[in-house]
Amino acid sequence: MDEEKILEPIEQFLELIKGTEYEEQALRMKSEIEEAIDEYNLDQMAAAEREDCFS
Numbered sequence: 001m002d003e004e005k006i007l008e009p010i011e012q013f014l015e016l017i018k019g020t021e022y023e024e025q026a027l028r029m030k031s032e033i034e035e036a037i038d039e040y041n042l043d044q045m046a047a048a049e050r051e052d053c054f055s
Helices: 003-017 023-054
Strands: none
Touching: 003 023
């Protein structure tokens, strides 16, 4: 997964709302997205390892 393609627009959005009442909520959402990406990547690596074991 290309994390940069996902996170770049989020970073741009954060710049737009910096200093507003929405910034804190957006930062939490960004953190949740980053965690989801990390979990996805770990799942993908685990699946690849399992496939290697059965090959």
